[in-house]
Amino acid sequence: MGRYIIRRLLQAIPQLLIISVILFVLMQASGDPVATLGGRTPPRSEDKERLRREWGLDQPIMVQYVYWLVGNDWVMVDSDGDGVSDRYGQRRGVLRGDFGNSLVTRQPAMDVVVERIPNTLTLMITAEVLIIVFSLFIGVYSALRQYSVMDNVLTAVSFITFSMPIFWIALGLMYIFAVRFKAWGLPHLPTVGMYDPIEGKTLSQVVWHLILPAMSIALIDIARYSRYIRSNMLEVINSDYIRTARAKGLRERAVLFVHAFKNAALPLVTIIGMDLPFLLAGAVVTERIFAWPGMGRLFLDHLTRTDFPVLMALLMLISVAVVVFQLLTDLVYTWLDPRIRYA
Amino acid sequence: MTLDATSQPVQLAEETYPPRSLLQLTVRRFRRHRMAMVGLAILLAIVLYIGIGSLVFSEAYANYNDTSIRLQPPSAQHPFGTDTVGRDILARTVYGGQISLIIGLFAVLVEVTLGTLIGAVSGYYGGMVDSLLMRFTEALMSIPSLLLLLVMAKFLSGKIPDIMLFGRTFSGSVVVIILIIGLTGWTYLARIVRSSFLSLKESDFVLAARALGIPDRRIIFSHILPNTMASVIVAATLGVATAILSEAYISFLGLGVRPPTATWGSMLDGAYDYLEQAPWLWFYPGLLIILTVMSINFVGDGLRDALDPRSEYKV
Numbered sequence: 061m062g063r064y065i066i067r068r069l070l071q072a073i074p075q076l077l078i079i080s081v082i083l084f085v086l087m088q089a090s091g092d093p094v095a096t097l098g099g100r101t102p103p104r105s106e107d108k109e110r111l112r113r114e115w116g117l118d119q120p121i122m123v124q125y126v127y128w129l130v131g132n133d134w135v136m137v138d139s140d141g142d143g144v145s146d147r148y149g150q151r152r153g154v155l156r157g158d159f160g161n162s163l164v165t166r167q168p169a170m171d172v173v174v175e176r177i178p179n180t181l182t183l184m185i186t187a188e189v190l191i192i193v194f195s196l197f198i199g200v201y202s203a204l205r206q207y208s209v210m211d212n213v214l215t216a217v218s219f220i221t222f223s224m225p226i227f228w229i230a231l232g233l234m235y236i237f238a239v240r241f242k243a244w245g246l247p248h249l250p251t252v253g254m255y256d257p258i259e260g261k262t263l264s265q266v267v268w269h270l271i272l273p274a275m276s277i278a279l280i281d282i283a284r285y286s287r288y289i290r291s292n293m294l295e296v297i298n299s300d301y302i303r304t305a306r307a308k309g310l311r312e313r314a315v316l317f318v319h320a321f322k323n324a325a326l327p328l329v330t331i332i333g334m335d336l337p338f339l340l341a342g343a344v345v346t347e348r349i350f351a352w353p354g355m356g357r358l359f360l361d362h363l364t365r366t367d368f369p370v371l372m373a374l375l376m377l378i379s380v381a382v383v384v385f386q387l388l389t390d391l392v393y394t395w396l397d398p399r400i401r402y403a
Numbered sequence: 404m405t406l407d408a409t410s411q412p413v414q415l416a417e418e419t420y421p422p423r424s425l426l427q428l429t430v431r432r433f434r435r436h437r438m439a440m441v442g443l444a445i446l447l448a449i450v451l452y453i454g455i456g457s458l459v460f461s462e463a464y465a466n467y468n469d470t471s472i473r474l475q476p477p478s479a480q481h482p483f484g485t486d487t488v489g490r491d492i493l494a495r496t497v498y499g500g501q502i503s504l505i506i507g508l509f510a511v512l513v514e515v516t517l518g519t520l521i522g523a524v525s526g527y528y529g530g531m532v533d534s535l536l537m538r539f540t541e542a543l544m545s546i547p548s549l550l551l552l553l554v555m556a557k558f559l560s561g562k563i564p565d566i567m568l569f570g571r572t573f574s575g576s577v578v579v580i581i582l583i584i585g586l587t588g589w590t591y592l593a594r595i596v597r598s599s600f601l602s603l604k605e606s607d608f609v610l611a612a613r614a615l616g617i618p619d620r621r622i623i624f625s626h627i628l629p630n631t632m633a634s635v636i637v638a639a640t641l642g643v644a645t646a647i648l649s650e651a652y653i654s655f656l657g658l659g660v661r662p663p664t665a666t667w668g669s670m671l672d673g674a675y676d677y678l679e680q681a682p683w684l685w686f687y688p689g690l691l692i693i694l695t696v697m698s699i700n701f702v703g704d705g706l707r708d709a710l711d712p713r714s715e716y717k718v
Contacts, residue, residue: 078542086558223644223697225651225668228689231675239679251678338547345549345652349675359550360656363557375550382545 065391072383079379080154080372084125087368092117115163116151128160128372129153154376160369164362169369173355173377179254180354183277183347184339186270190278191285192332198282199289200321206294218283230276230349237272252351273350277343281335285328293324326396333389337381432709439705445698449500449691456497465494466663474681484683487673496688499665503692506580506666507647511639513585514646518592519635523623525593526600537597544590549652555583556658576661580653584646595638599631633710640706644699651692667692 094108094117112118116127116137132149152158159169198218202211221229234251241248249272250256255265296302297320305315344356351357355374362370423431433439468488475485483492525536543551559582563575603609604627612622651668653659660666667688674685 074538075542075545078538079545082542083546083554086554089558219700220693220697223693223700225648225655225689225692227652227655227671228685228693231671231678231685231689234675234678235682239682340547344553345655348656359553363553363658366557371554375546375554378547378550379545382547386545 065387068387068390072387075383076376076379080129080376081125083372083375084128085121087371088121088124092366116149127151127153130155131158154372159373159376162362162370163367164365164370169373170377172370173358173373176353176355176358179352180340180343180347180356182266183270183273183343183352183354184336186274187277187281188332188336188339190274191281192328194278194282195285195289196325196328198286200293200324202286202290203293203297203324204316214286218287221279221283222287224280226276226280226345227349229279230273230346233272233276234349254353269350273346273352276346276349277339281339285331288331289324289328292327293320296320296324326393329393329396330389333385333392337378337385340378340381429709433705436705436708438701439708442698442701442705445694446702449695449698450504453497453500453504456494457501460491460494460497462498464491465498465665466490474677474684476681477683483687484681486670486684487677487681492670492683492687495665495670496667496691499667499670499688500691500695502577502660502664502666503647503650503668503695506577506584506650506660507643509581510584510588510646510650511642513581514589514592514642515635515639517585518589519596519628519631521589522593522596523600523628526597527604527619527623527627529601533597536593540590540593543587548587548649551587552583552649552653553656553658555587556580556653559583560658574661574664576659577664580650580659583653584649588642588646588649592635592638592642595634596631599634600627603627603630637703637707637710641700641703644696644703647692647699648696 094111094115116124116132119127127149128151131151131153133152135149136145136147137149151160157170161167162169162172165172198214202214205211237249238251239248250269251272254269255261256269259265297316302315302320305319306312310319340355343352343354344359346352347354347356348360355378359371359374362374468490470489472481472485473487473489475481475489477484481491481493483496486492486495521536521540525533525540556579559579560576563578563582565575600623609622609626612626617626647667650659650666651671654666654668655671657672660669662669670688671685674681677684
């Protein structure tokens with residue numbers, strides 16, 4: 061087991077390096093951050109030159125990548141543009157935890173990203189809980205009442221929901237629960253931000269503001285997962301050990317919820333583990349619509365301003381999360397299902 | 404179905420039907436798939452809607468703005484209402500549909516070309532080539548696709564000039580969207596093709612082809628590849644739905660096709676600013692996206708059951 065984990069971790073290193081090369085090349089080639097700097101009062105051209113030198117943008121892309129990865133405090137750089145390398149660089153590189161400073165706010169890039177993590181996690185964990193609770197309930201119910209009217213309705217609804225873009229769901233929910241409810245004089249849900257600025261950031265405010273965005277994110281996956289659980293549950297119910305459990309006289313409830321449910325829900329661990337980090341990124345659209353101050357909105361804001369360090373920090377953080385979750389999922393699954401051995 | 408001593412031995416069919424070809428069998432299985440036929444019907448209706456609509460409205464009309472009639476609710480003259488600068492939404496959904504479907508189809512064409520090529524080479528040659536290509540594929544798969552698409556959109560935006568085709572001008576940004584969806588979306592196809600190649604290359608007909616001295620290129624493309632087409636067709640069909648959704652997301656976030664060219668996604672860009680005044684802004688284009696994606700998914704499921712009856716269900 062220990063050797064397996066170590067081998068998987070070692071495999072993750074080249075994978076992350078390849079990811080970082082792909083992203084770095086795309087980023088650097090996608091625009092000149094200095095060109096859009098300053099807004100209405102663009103900097104003088106000699107200042108632009110100085111900034112390019114300071115940020116290392118005058119170097120070839122290979123060199124820029126190496127500096128990004130391991131820093132440039134071990135080489136002499138030309139700081140005043142006279143063609144003579146005169147002092148050591150100041151960057152320590154990603155491998156030593158330095159993602160550079162944001163080109164927009166001048167704060168360390170990682171700090172800018174980390175600051176947003178709690179907000180995104182609040183949204184994501186709420187959505188994930190909704191997904192698991194609802195999809196288990198719907199999936200098991202549909203399987204136990206296969207081909208009933210309710211099952212057919214749920215099937216149809218899930219097919220439609222599954223084909224919806226998140227922004228359409230979000231706009232629809234907003235329209236019904238905020239606009240229409242307001243028009244009908246019912247209590248309506250807020251659609252913007254995390255809390256009412258007048259009320260302040262209290263728990264009840266955050267929960268109240270969380271409902272719509274979390275539901276928007278959750279609905280598609282509820283549709284997808286509940287189909288998955290339904291088919292798993294059906295497969296399990298028709299298997300031999302369930303017949304055995306019934307034959308030995310167990311109560312139906314014990315058969316269904318102890319023997320069948322546990323096995324039907326197991327594979328869910330895999331898809332949740334695989335999807336979780338992607339959910340982190342999938343919030344881009346939802347966070348934009350609901351003005352939720354999380355990582356997705358940070359990504360969009362800084363993408364339009366070509367803020368490489370922050371974008372790279374954010375993307376690498378998510379990529380690491382993806383790789384780690386892949387490993388965790390495999391481990392948890394082998395632990396839960398003893399039939400599977402480490403390959 | 405238990406064994407029963409009294410049951411009659413199975414009567415073998417004595418009818419003299421001619422043996423059915425693979426294609427006939429496939430078509431028959433597909434036609435029996437109720438959901439797939441519903442999907443096909445909706446899809447045809449949407450294509451007709453776009454086709455007839457293009458004859459009724461000119462593209463100039465779809466892009467014609469008259470701010471004196473902005474944000475008008477649906478009426479006899481503008482059945483779907485007008486948008487923020489007074490363009491007719493019905494006409495725009497027609498032309499937006501053209502672009503959205505074109506993007507979906509061509510993006511998948513790019514995906515299939517890349518995915519099959521990389522999967523085939525990787526699976527056939529194995530070893531170092533395979534391991535390099537697959538590490539690259541896995542790396543690409545570990546980056547959340549929407550973020551990768553947005554980064555690519557920024558990378559390629561404005562780099563491709565407008566092109567003339569069929570007497571119409573296509574915004575260069577349409578080509579950009581096709582490229583970015585194609586360049587990021589081929590990974591799943593590469594994996595499918597690779598795994599088919601891994602098993603097929605061990606089979607006897609490949610051994611025979613090798614023994615005859617047929618060059619690798621012909622073994623790959625004319626001997627093995629046709630055998631993987633069933634799963635590629637299914638995956639590609641479902642890929643069209645994903646591509647249309649991806650385009651909608653990118654355009655919704657304002658990084659997609661540039662105005663005045665409409666797509667179903669870009670028509671929704673900014674619609675949430677007018678949520679209260681003008682729900683028709685987002686309702687109709689979104690409805691068309693959902694109908695299209697859903698019907699393509701149905702057709703894809705039907706194709707899977709028809710072409711590839713043994714394959715397992717994959718979301």
